[in-house]
Amino acid sequence: MPDFSDQFRQEFNQLLRWRRDVRSFRKDPIEGAILERCFATFNLAPSVGLSEPWRVVSITSKTARNNAVANFEAENTDALKGYSGEKAKLYSSLKLSGMNDAPVQLAVYCDDKTGKGQGLGASSMPETKRYSVVAAITQFWLTARAEGLGVGWVSILDPVRMSRDLNVPKDWALIAYLCVGWPEENKTVPTLEQAGWEKRSKTLERLER
């Protein structure tokens, strides 16, 4: 195994600090070779039983993009109703998706019924298949960031409506809708912290048993 140096570890820590959920993108396209390097990290991700249950759908057509935006807007309007007063005002001022600008958009699914891995490790906790997809997304996210790209995870969506719109197999579960592109700005403070919505914790409390 490579002997990872202190310098590498420090740079990796910087990568974690500069990774952000990005919602403001420039419209410039992303060079194909860069994207391919990012996609290649999916197959290096851990997956339960080596089931590799990730399924990636590139959202490129005007119809698919418009449907996704409409889905987001409907759910976001609905979510706003859950807040009142100052909180509602703040919520409606937040930009929660970069779907109108991001040059690359991906719907990432989990094939819950994949035969790959033959169910190993997923008998009592089948949800670990979906967790494998999240691990792959996390690796993709960090790799994209190391290339200077921003990634934003949109979760304010009706997953059933999206699956119907995209006409994907019925055993696929939507895990994430990702916007990918060159970010308008880079920062270490989460957008929601900057906007005064929530604060990041400084320490990790642990229980002991």
Next chain:
Amino acid sequence: MPDFSDQFRQEFNQLLRWRRDVRSFRKDPIEGAILERCFATFNLAPSVGLSEPWRVVSITSKTARNNAVANFEAENTDALKGYSGEKAKLYSSLKLSGMNDAPVQLAVYCDDKTGKGQGLGASSMPETKRYSVVAAITQFWLTARAEGLGVGWVSILDPVRMSRDLNVPKDWALIAYLCVGWPEENKTVPTLEQAGWEKRSKTLERLER
């Protein structure tokens, strides 16, 4: 933002390649400072609405460890019944947990009902809270690997029994049981591939819509 170099990107790619699900550990303890650096990456993980729903339980007492091992053994015996013939023989030859040796063991939970983040982003897809915990685990895993540590994710467990044994709040959902320690060996080929259970894919197929 730091201008991440080609060299850093290559080393990061090596980190992804050498990350493994480790099941064979030396019993040597882990220096506290190293562990703290790994734990510190939880708070740098993305979380829906900045909800930081991860809850980490250190499994240190003899009782808690014995209960966890018994839980795994019962579920593993049960899982074996799902295979027959050569596949059953192969399954029973696999070492699927390092729980008897790993010096550090963690049950990682998601607090599904946390008030932090006030539900932002999680109204239509509440499962994204659990996905946030997986993202944090992935970052912890990579950070540990950069320190030379191995991490193994045990999922052959009854999560309800574990939560009862550990007496955690009822709104917490078990995401992962992690074994952490110095690995007996390092390799780039997944254990399940080496054992002939399943093969890793070389490419990521994508759909387009």
